[in-house]
Amino acid sequence: MRAFDLHAQTLLQTIFSARRDVRGKHFQSTPIEDEVLRKILEAAISAPSVGFSQPWKFIIVQNVAKREAIYNEFVSENAKAAKLFDETPLYASLKLEGIKESPLNIAVLYQKPTKTVLGQTTQKKMGEYSVVCAIQNLWLMARAHNIGVGWVSILRPKKVKKILGIGDEYKLIGYLTMGYVSEFLDEPELLKLGWEEKKTLNEVVEWV
Amino acid sequence: MRAFDLHAQTLLQTIFSARRDVRGKHFQSTPIEDEVLRKILEAAISAPSVGFSQPWKFIIVQNVAKREAIYNEFVSENAKAAKLFDETPLYASLKLEGIKESPLNIAVLYQKPTKTVLGQTTQKKMGEYSVVCAIQNLWLMARAHNIGVGWVSILRPKKVKKILGIGDEYKLIGYLTMGYVSEFLDEPELLKLGWEEKKTLNEVVEWV
Numbered sequence: 001m002r003a004f005d006l007h008a009q010t011l012l013q014t015i016f017s018a019r020r021d022v023r024g025k026h027f028q029s030t031p032i033e034d035e036v037l038r039k040i041l042e043a044a045i046s047a048p049s050v051g052f053s054q055p056w057k058f059i060i061v062q063n064v065a066k067r068e069a070i071y072n073e074f075v076s077e078n079a080k081a082a083k084l085f086d087e088t089p090l091y092a093s094l095k096l097e098g099i100k101e102s103p104l105n106i107a108v109l110y111q112k113p114t115k116t117v118l119g120q121t122t123q124k125k126m127g128e129y130s131v132v133c134a135i136q137n138l139w140l141m142a143r144a145h146n147i148g149v150g151w152v153s154i155l156r157p158k159k160v161k162k163i164l165g166i167g168d169e170y171k172l173i174g175y176l177t178m179g180y181v182s183e184f185l186d187e188p189e190l191l192k193l194g195w196e197e198k199k200t201l202n203e204v205v206e207w208v
Numbered sequence: 209m210r211a212f213d214l215h216a217q218t219l220l221q222t223i224f225s226a227r228r229d230v231r232g233k234h235f236q237s238t239p240i241e242d243e244v245l246r247k248i249l250e251a252a253i254s255a256p257s258v259g260f261s262q263p264w265k266f267i268i269v270q271n272v273a274k275r276e277a278i279y280n281e282f283v284s285e286n287a288k289a290a291k292l293f294d295e296t297p298l299y300a301s302l303k304l305e306g307i308k309e310s311p312l313n314i315a316v317l318y319q320k321p322t323k324t325v326l327g328q329t330t331q332k333k334m335g336e337y338s339v340v341c342a343i344q345n346l347w348l349m350a351r352a353h354n355i356g357v358g359w360v361s362i363l364r365p366k367k368v369k370k371i372l373g374i375g376d377e378y379k380l381i382g383y384l385t386m387g388y389v390s391e392f393l394d395e396p397e398l399l400k401l402g403w404e405e406k407k408t409l410n411e412v413v414e415w416v
Contacts, residue, residue: 001392002226008219009247009352015220016254016345018210039217041409046224048347050361052398054407060415081329091326118299118403119361121289126361128333129381132340137224139256139341140348144217153258153327153334164416173337184209190260195326199262201249207268208372 015144020184022148024098027179031103036145043141049130051118056131059164061105069163070155070175071099077154090193097152102177107160108135109170131173138176148181223352228392230356232306235387239311244353251349257338259326264342267372269313277371278363278383279307285362298401305360310385315368316343317378339381346384356389 041058049055061067074097085091099105110131113120120126139149157172166172190196249266257263269275282305293299307313318339321328328334347357365380374380398404 001394002222003354004223004226004352008223009349011216011219012223012349012352013247013251013254014210015212015216016251016349018212019254019256021256038409039221041413043221043224045407045409045412046221046227047344048227048229048359052396052404054404054412056412058413060413063416066416077330084324084329085326094326096327116292118293118302118398119304121292121362122285122364123361125336129337129340129343132337133344135337136255136341136344141217141220141224144212144220146211151256151258153331154329156330186209188260190326196260196262199253201246201253204253204262204264205249205266205268208271208274 015140018184019139019143020148020188022098022150022181023095024101025095026148026181026183027098027101027177028182029103030180032147032179036147040138040141040145040147044134044138047130047134047137049133050120050126053113053117053120053127053130055111055113055127056134057109057111057170059107059109059166061107061164066163067099067105070105070160073155073159073163074099074152077156081154090195096154098150098177099152102150102179104178106176106178107164107166107172108174108176109166110173112169112171128171128173135174135176142178146180147178148184150177151175152177223348226392227347227351228356228396230306230358230389231303231397232309233303234356234389234391235306235309235385236390237311238388240355240387244355248346248349248353248355252342252346255338255342255345257341258328258334261321261325261328261335261338263319263321263335264339265317265319265378267315267317267374269315269372274371275307275313278313278368281363281367281371282307282360285364289362298403304362306358306385307360310358310387312386314384314386315372315374315380316382316384317374318381320377320379336379336381343382343384350386354388355386356392358385359383360385
């Protein structure tokens with residue numbers, strides 16, 4: 001069996017630490033090579049899944065009109081969100097997506113099961129969580145290829161599904177924007193801006 | 209900015225591919241060193257989180273009586289699950305957890321927000337998904353330390369929370385078992401057993 005060493009551990013942590021949520025101002029229009037995209041998607045489907053159900057589906061969105069419609073949905077939802085932050089003027093100045101600037105968007109879906117799934121009998125959410133693990137693998141492998149990913153969450157899943165013509169057997173888990181970047185920030189933008197502080201291990205670990 | 213190369217991409221995919229969901233029969237009782245556990249948890253909190261909210265909490269469960277109670281909860285829930293698979297005798301022969309065999313259990317929680325979270329205004333599940341990203345990072349870094357992780361999902365979250373004395377402000381996302389192993393299987397056990405087949409990229413990727 002494969003044994004990893006300090007070099008692997010250090011490199012893995014370096015990739016974790018260098019991964020960023022990339023927004024529009026940092027994306028470049030350079031297309032992602034098919035072979036690179038394939039490797040990134042292979043990484044995604046190497047993720048764990050409950051009962052080995054692999055309940056994921058990846059819709060690569062190239063169609064410009066569909067992306068425009070999804071962008072408009074973002075603008076509408078973000079206007080509502082901005083009202084919730086009306087005491088924090090910083091919010092309105094943030095660029096929170098890169099739907100049109102990035103060369104590729106990917107809608108990541110959860111396919112609802114048509115039979116009983118091993119391990120999903122008590123916690124129904126396990127299938128969705130498997131898809132999130134695939135997204136995290138995708139995000140990390142993209143970073144290892146020096147490609148940025150932004151997860152756009154200010155979108156109503158039902159609207160996105162309608163725009164993309166996705167059926168009821170699927171649930172939208174993540175809408176990702178992806179492309180080469182001008183820069184990966186050295187820290188999360190919201191940390192740099194003082195929006196939130198980084199939590200320490202002491203704050204988030206307890207022993208019982 | 210840090211640029212990664214083919215070596216990093218290949219090593220990352222090797223870690224993805226070597227990661228397994230480890231069950232009781234493969235765990236060894238060797239304790240995990242504090243320094244190694246710390247590195248694995250640091251990897252977890254390097255995960256992305258919506259609005260940099262870092263809504264995660266890790267409860268390291270060492271108490272034997274609590275682990276016994278969680279094991280009993282598994283046995284009870286798995287008896288119910290087995291009935292759903294009564295036409296598949298293989299189910300009853302599967303060892304689906306390693307709660308008592310592993311030297312460490314970790315309950316991974318989502319802390320519900322007390323203020324509006326940037327990016328979580330439209331999709332409320334984004335906070336839980338952030339915690340899942342942390343679990344995936346933890347899982348990968350554990351593997352890079354040659355430590356196995358099993359995600360035990362046949363447990364009622366409310367029962368686990370009650371056993372561990374966890375308050376209403378938290379939601380259980382994952383209950384993990386962790387330890388050094390006698391073996392990492394070369395493929396997922398459910399693939400080896402023919403329970404499910406591996407899906408190809410062609411089956412799970414569409415272009416629009």
